[in-house]
Amino acid sequence: MQEILDISFDPILSRKMLERVKEIALEYKEKYGRNPAIMEVCGSHTMALARSGIKKELKDYVRLISGPGCPVCVTDQKSIDAMIELSFGENRIICTFGDMIRVPGTNYSLMKAKTEGKDIRVIYSPVDAIEIAKKNPTKEVIFLGIGFETTIPVLVVALKMADEEGIKNFSMWLSTKLVEPILRTLLETKEVKVDGFLLPGHVSIILGKNSYQYLIDEYNVPGVISGFQPVEMLNGIYKLIKILISEDPIIENDHRKIVTNEGNTSAQKLMDKYLQLCDEAWRGIGVIPKSGLDLRPEHSHLNAKEKFKIIVGEPRKTKCRCGEIIRGLISPEECSLFTKACNPLNPIGPCMVSSEGTCAAYYQYMREE
Amino acid sequence: MMNDRISLAHGDGGEMAHQLIQEVFVKNFGHYEQARLDSALISLETSKVAVSTDSFVVKPIFFKGGNIGKLAIAGTINDLAVSGAIPKYITAGFIIEEGFSISELNTIVKTMAEEAVKAGVKIVSGDTKVVERGSVDGIYINTTGIGIIEDNISLDPSKIEAGDSIVISGTIGDHGIAILTERGELGIMTDLNSDCASLNHMIFEVLQSRSNVKIMRDPTRGGLATTLVEICEDFNISMEIAEELLPIKKEVQGACDILGFEPIYLANEGKVIFIVSNEDEEKVLSILKKFEIGKNAKVIGKVIEKGKGQLLLKTNIGNTRRLSRLSGLMLPRIC
Numbered sequence: 229m230q231e232i233l234d235i236s237f238d239p240i241l242s243r244k245m246l247e248r249v250k251e252i253a254l255e256y257k258e259k260y261g262r263n264p265a266i267m268e269v270c271g272s273h274t275m276a277l278a279r280s281g282i283k284k285e286l287k288d289y290v291r292l293i294s295g296p297g298c299p300v301c302v303t304d305q306k307s308i309d310a311m312i313e314l315s316f317g318e319n320r321i322i323c324t325f326g327d328m329i330r331v332p333g334t335n336y337s338l339m340k341a342k343t344e345g346k347d348i349r350v351i352y353s354p355v356d357a358i359e360i361a362k363k364n365p366t367k368e369v370i371f372l373g374i375g376f377e378t379t380i381p382v383l384v385v386a387l388k389m390a391d392e393e394g395i396k397n398f399s400m401w402l403s404t405k406l407v408e409p410i411l412r413t414l415l416e417t418k419e420v421k422v423d424g425f426l427l428p429g430h431v432s433i434i435l436g437k438n439s440y441q442y443l444i445d446e447y448n449v450p451g452v453i454s455g456f457q458p459v460e461m462l463n464g465i466y467k468l469i470k471i472l473i474s475e476d477p478i479i480e481n482d483h484r485k486i487v488t489n490e491g492n493t494s495a496q497k498l499m500d501k502y503l504q505l506c507d508e509a510w511r512g513i514g515v516i517p518k519s520g521l522d523l524r525p526e527h528s529h530l531n532a533k534e535k536f537k538i539i540v541g542e543p544r545k546t547k548c549r550c551g552e553i554i555r556g557l558i559s560p561e562e563c564s565l566f567t568k569a570c571n572p573l574n575p576i577g578p579c580m581v582s583s584e585g586t587c588a589a590y591y592q593y594m595r596e597e
Numbered sequence: 598m599m600n601d602r603i604s605l606a607h608g609d610g611g612e613m614a615h616q617l618i619q620e621v622f623v624k625n626f627g628h629y630e631q632a633r634l635d636s637a638l639i640s641l642e643t644s645k646v647a648v649s650t651d652s653f654v655v656k657p658i659f660f661k662g663g664n665i666g667k668l669a670i671a672g673t674i675n676d677l678a679v680s681g682a683i684p685k686y687i688t689a690g691f692i693i694e695e696g697f698s699i700s701e702l703n704t705i706v707k708t709m710a711e712e713a714v715k716a717g718v719k720i721v722s723g724d725t726k727v728v729e730r731g732s733v734d735g736i737y738i739n740t741t742g743i744g745i746i747e748d749n750i751s752l753d754p755s756k757i758e759a760g761d762s763i764v765i766s767g768t769i770g771d772h773g774i775a776i777l778t779e780r781g782e783l784g785i786m787t788d789l790n791s792d793c794a795s796l797n798h799m800i801f802e803v804l805q806s807r808s809n810v811k812i813m814r815d816p817t818r819g820g821l822a823t824t825l826v827e828i829c830e831d832f833n834i835s836m837e838i839a840e841e842l843l844p845i846k847k848e849v850q851g852a853c854d855i856l857g858f859e860p861i862y863l864a865n866e867g868k869v870i871f872i873v874s875n876e877d878e879e880k881v882l883s884i885l886k887k888f889e890i891g892k893n894a895k896v897i898g899k900v901i902e903k904g905k906g907q908l909l910l911k912t913n914i915g916n917t918r919r920l921s922r923l924s925g926l927m928l929p930r931i932c
Contacts, residue, residue: 239841241915275857281912456854458914466853583857593918 234238237457245462246285252469253289255389264469265291265421267414267556269407270376270428271298271584272456278593280458282465290465293420293556294589296410296510297428299375300327300582302554304509305543307403308578309333311372313538314339314401321364323357324372326580332575334544354386354400361390361398370532373402377434380404380503380521381495387502387523387530401532402522405508407431408442409519415447419558424468425451426461429483434490437481450477453487467494503529511578512551553586560590567591603697608727617725621703625710626720631686637721639686645746647682649673660779662771662790665738666705668866671795672817673742678797679813679869680742681752682744687713688722689740690830693728705736716795718742735833750804752831754812754872757845759813761900762878763836764871765800766885767792768891769821769848773863776852778852787848791828792890799888808881809874816868822861822908822920825871830906839911861910862923872900879927 256264268274274294277283283292296302312333315322322338329338329350342348347367351357354371361369374384382401390398414420427440432453443449450471454464464482471478481487490584499521508520523531549563560566560579570576572591579585600621609841631637653669663671670687677684689709693702713720775791796815803810816824821843829836836839845860853860867890873881878896885891901909909917 239915242914272857279859281916281918284918285914285916327846462914592921595919 242280242458242462245459245466246282247481249468249469250289252466252473253286256469256473257289259473263289263291264472265293265423266426266465266468267293267295267422267424268426269295269297269411270319270431271301271582271586272430273426273428273454274298274586275584275589276456276458277461278589280461282461284594286465288307290469293325293422294553294559294586295425295556296414296554297376297407297431298554298579298582298584298586299379299405299549300331301578301585302405302410302510303374303403303578304511304554305334306540309540309543310538311401311403312336312338312341313540314370314532314536315346315535317368319367320347321360321367321369322346322372323351323354323360323369324348325352325374326350327584328372328374328443330575330581331578332581334541352382355389358386358389358393358395358398361395365397367397368535369398371398371400373400373404376405376407376431378430380499381434381492384495384498384502385528388498390530391502391527395528399530399532399535400523401448402503402520403508404503405510406519406521407409407435408439409516410510410513411443413513413516413519413571414555415449422449422556423472424449424477426464426468427451427453427479429453429460429487432481432483432487434492434495437479437487437489439491440479444477444479448477450479452480453483455483455486476569502530506536510554512554534546546576547555548577550579550587553579560587563587567595598699601699603693603695603699603702603727604901605695605729608693608725614725617699619906621699621706622723622725625703625706626713626723627672627710629719629721631719631721637686639721639743641685641743641745643745643747645748647677647680647744647746648741649676649680649744650739650741651676652737654734654737655776656734657703657776657779657850658735660791661775661788663793663866664705665706665736666709667705667712668701668793669738669740670709670716670718671793671866673740673835674718674795674797674867675815675867677742677744678795678800679815680744680746680834681750681813682746683801684718684742684744684797685718686721686743687718688741689720690724690726692726692728692733692737695727696735697736702736705738712795716797723795726748752810752812754828757811757832757834757872757900759900759902761872762875762896763825763838763898764873764878764881764885765816765821765844765895766796766871766891767867768844768846768849768871769865769868770853770860770863771846772866773820773858774849775841776864777856787852789846789848789852792867796867796869796890799885799891800869802884803871803881803885806880806884807883808877809879810881811872811874813872814870816865816870818864819923820860820862820864821870822859823922826920827907827923828872829859829908832903833906834900835902835905835907835909836898837901837909837911837917840913841911842895842897844893844895844897861920875899876887
């Protein structure tokens with residue numbers, strides 16, 4: 229593993245790879261008269277591409293479109309308002325991943341509620357929330373479970389623990405999202421032209437290479453599964469353009485040491501035991517049928533939505549264009565709030581808060597001034 | 598007594614307070630002649646004095662490579678040393694939570710005494726307050742240090758010019774990752790030690806070598822990037838550092854990759870940055886490398902121009918991007 233890391237960091241190799249990507253992108257342009265349009269599905273890729281300088285360096289060669297794969301960013305405003313509302317109840321401890329805490333709701337954020345004395349705790353593993361529940365038997369402990377397939381298995385491990393140990397004062401407010409339905413939606417609405425996908429290595433560990441076959445069979449759009457180091461991403465982009473030029477679309481696994489064809493089947497089984505498909509609302513897109521997972525009815529005692537009735541009104545509209553950014557329609561500079569009214573200290577939308585958000589990536593790594 | 602816990606009576610100025618002072622503080626710190634009145638009386642043979650104060654609230658109190666006491670001494674000593682001062686005296690104020698273990702307090706105080714001896718400073722004044730359980734988290738320490746600036750020492754940041762070298766005395770981010778992993782909340786484990794150390798002897802030798810050092814800073818909270826951004830803005834100069842030159846331990850880089858952090862924004866507690874004229878960079882490096890705490894010293898970049906006040910990072914793929922202060926909290930990513 230260490231050896232893999234070292235090669236991926238090699239600056240000389242990175243620069244060589246960069247030149248190769250530029251060459252093949254020019255070859256593509258010669259053939260098709262435009263730059264290839266590649267969507268990096270995952271927020272971690274967006275961040276890593278911006279941080280490493282690759283996004284900037286390839287600007288005139290490859291159209292890199294930031295995709296919908298940042299879980300905080302795609303959570304719709306009403307869900308966020310509901311999670312914040314949840315924290316106002318008496319005798320509750322809200323546990324959350326750090327990114328959520330500063331996401332602005334219509335009137336409040338979890339951070340503001342915390343400052344005013346609500347018991348809101350940032351934890352790094354949902355299992356820690358179980359420990360908190362055990363130590364506080366007179367309080368209701370609720371974990372805000374958001375995430376894609378990378379995170380969902382970790383959520384389920386905590387659910388399993390609470391279930392098996394019979395912990396009564398623990399529940400989860402789930403707002404999970406799945407990769408396949410959102411990619412299908414993007415491809416079917418055709419709002420943005422995507423020639424190929426840079427697919428995230430970590431999600432693919434769970435899903436496996438075969439799970440992307442629908443991209444080929446139904447949409448004829450290729451993808452390359454890639455890691456997050458500069459050399460890995462450059463190699464992924466290179467291979468993707470090569471596939472595009474060959475006009476023989478396939479899913480290529482460029483992260484083969486870690487990602488298998490079938491994925492992590494025991495994680496998949498565990499998810500299936502506790503969760504079932506549900507309709508989920510996506511920011512800027514609306515409800516996509518069967519695009520998320522929620523608790524099965526037999527585990528409703530672990531479902532915070534069943535335990536606590538939360539009613540929230542329609543969210544206030546702002547000029548925030550996170551919805552269009554998630555759909556790949558605009559880049560952050562095109563939003564009138566970007567760097568002016570909206571910045572990491574005063575975020576208007578979640579894409580500026582999340583450590584995987586496109587706006588945060590552009591703010592931190594891509595600003596010229 | 599060592600098996601006992603701190604009670605409110607230990608802070609009331611009466612018999613128990615006296616006992617605690619004798620058995621923990623005086624035993625470890627000694628009782629210098631300067632410290633026999635309500636104030637410490639000290640004489641300094643210099644016209645220029647440096648004073649610095651800092652409070653320490655680190656959690657956990659004990660970590661690999663140190664504890665809050667070591668940090669409290671080294672932190673203040675380093676602030677003095679990077680200002681060009683020779684640290685001489687230090688004061689220590691303790692705010693302790695009721696119920697805190699006296700044996701742990703003794704360990705902390707002993708570490709402070711050892712670090713002070715190592716650094717050649719005397720702890721000459723102190724104070725202890727005990728507060729109700731829940732009012733503070735274990736123990737907080739404030740230290741104030743006094744140092745002298747010798748007449749022949751003159752650091753002049755206004756003389757920084759294009760071509761000057763940026764030198765760092767060792768690997769970055771060690772303290773940040775050591776503390777984060779020690780908290781046990783991240784689910785990753787490392788054997789990484791905090792770099793917490795007093796830098797004054799090493800810095801003294803550099804200054805004695807008559808190297809043309811323009812400014813020194815210790816990149817603590819906010820890390821290397823934030824410290825360099827401050828220098829750029831304060832003195833209106835632009836600097837460029839190169840990603841491939843940054844000394845980063847594999848454990849630190851690995852943890853950062855998993856957690857979504859960047860080593861350049863992580864805290865250090867035993868590192869110093871020098872901006873030195875290009876012709877003296879080798880001289881500074883060779884002095885630093887004589888010390889265990891400076892053996893990984895490296896040139897990481899240079900001053901590129903006056904004006905603009907920007908810090909640039911040359912990435913491994915060869916382009917540059919501007920670095921800004923760390924904004925918002927350092928939150929780990931979730932997927």
